[in-house]
Amino acid sequence: MRSDVDVLVVGGGQAGLAVSHALTRSGLEHVVVEQGRIGHTWDGRWDSFRLVTPNHTIRLPGGEYRGNDPDGYLARDEIAEHLRGYASSFGAPVSERTRVEALRVDGGGFVAETASGGIRARRVVVCTGAYQRQHRPPFIADFARRLPVVATTDYRAPDLLPAGRVLVVGGGQSGCQIAEELSRAGREVVLAAGRAPAVPRRVAGRDVFDWLIDLGFFEQTLAQLPSPAARLASNPLATGANGGHDLNLRTLAGRGVGLIGHVVGIDGDRVVAADDLDECVATGDRVFREVCAGIVRLALSRGWPAPEVPEMPASGLDPAPAPRLADLAVVVNACGYRPAYEWIGVPGVVDDVGFPIQVDGASTRVPGLHFVGVPWLRTRKSPLLIGVGEDADLVVDRLAAA
Structure with a gap:
């Protein structure tokens, strides 16, 4: 698979879906690639896992919690199903089971290498989760x-x-x-x-x-x-x-x-x-x-x-x-x-702790490269269901204005 797209979103979890929602609302062409199934990170928790924050803190743009137990704590499977329903609600263009093995700068854009070929994109938003490696x-x-x-x-x-x-x-x-x-x-x-x-x-x-x-x-x-x-x-x-x-x-x-x-x-x-x-x-x-x-x-x-x-x-x-x-x-x-961004083939893209060097989600090292869902990207709530949507909207507003 080799295709061209304006914006490539890497990761189809809560951050990637919030970005996709904002991109869809803004009319920006994009595709989301997810290495597993939507919600698979939550699916991978232990059987009895529940949210540690109340359900009402699920505040994804257009995907807020609307159930009858706002002060309860959703079970693992319910969280994953909520994300899948969120993606379906606005027709998120998600390619599941598509893992990006490497991302490199190519001319005026990027090429993301996957097992089925490369994806060429003008801009990239990395949404691979708060932490990626145990x-x-x-x-x-x-x-x-x-x-x-x-x-x-x-x-x-x-x-x-x-x-x-x-x-x-x-x-x-x-x-x-x-x-x-x-x-x-x-x-x-x-x-x-x-x-x-x-x-x-x-x-x-x-x-x-x-x-x-x-x-x-x-x-x-x-x-x-x-x-x-x-x-x-x-x-x-x-x-x-x-x-x-x-x-x-x-x-x-x-x-x-x-x-x-x-x-x-x-x-x-x-x-x-x-x-x-x-x-x-x-x-x-x-x-x-x-x-x-x-x-x-x-x-x-x-x-x-x-x-x-x-x-x-x-x-x-x-x-x-x-x-x-x-x-x-x-x-x-x-x-x-711990964070893991070695697959991004750009020297100096992360700091000494391993987090992306960025301002309000925009890489200060690589024009066109953005991040959402990173701990402390802007505030403590940046990677959380309560706050990731705010960061997604900010990044997409910048992309739409470019």
Whole structure:
């Protein structure tokens, strides 16, 4: 397949579809190429996965949530079906199962190489997701030589893991959700903690994300972060499972999950963990208290009664003994993800952390190259269902004006 198109959109997830919607509205010729099926990233989550933000935060342009449970949390399959319905609603020109292997500058435009040939485009919008590659610290390979290792992208359900004790490495949102699910299923679990922020699920009957929206949390910009590397930090711990409830290191310990510091390697038959569980717990507690304090200030500023907020205990948590490999049946690698843009054949297109160098979605290195759905592209909400549409409209308005 070799064809010419004005705008090529690489990626058919929420970002790519939001861009396609805006391009369709603007009358710009385009095609969207998606390496799998529309919604396949959501399809690839574990069986019980649900949104961690309320359904009403699905605010794609022309594809907003219109169901009867705005404060609930859509299941994995429902999220994917919502995206497929969104694409159908405006006839998005999506070519599924078309993976772009390489993108190169060619004359006054670009050529995207796929297994079935090249696609020549005048402009390109890259919408390949917030992060593209699972992070595998070197010690994960050491585990894999001794034990089964399952990535979060491959995890589906507790009964599909080998029987026995489970070590979950990585204390971010996915790792903590999986650890909780395994514990609820009666599995013995050890979690290698991380410095993820903790938040209450609800305050005064209102979802924490509604409070955070009003607090301007999602409007924060990259300039407000302590460093560019902070873009790789964990999101607030939250879960939409079982109606949505608090999820943090303390709730996991209360369920009987053994907690250790972050894993640094293997020594003989024993897992070696850092002596930093106290710091991990303290980080989560500190953010929890800051968020609660912000909610109280916001309520008072609006003339509302001061809401009753939950409190974290002052005491720390005792670490579990570092497990022996002989006592483990499987390791779940939940160490997060990293950006991956090596397939774009332009030197210097990304920064030292691996994110595109851009201003409001436009590459500062390559004219005609744009990005949407990148973490902190403009604000914290840039890759999310609540905010990606705003960035898509901004980028397409620029394309339409060119």
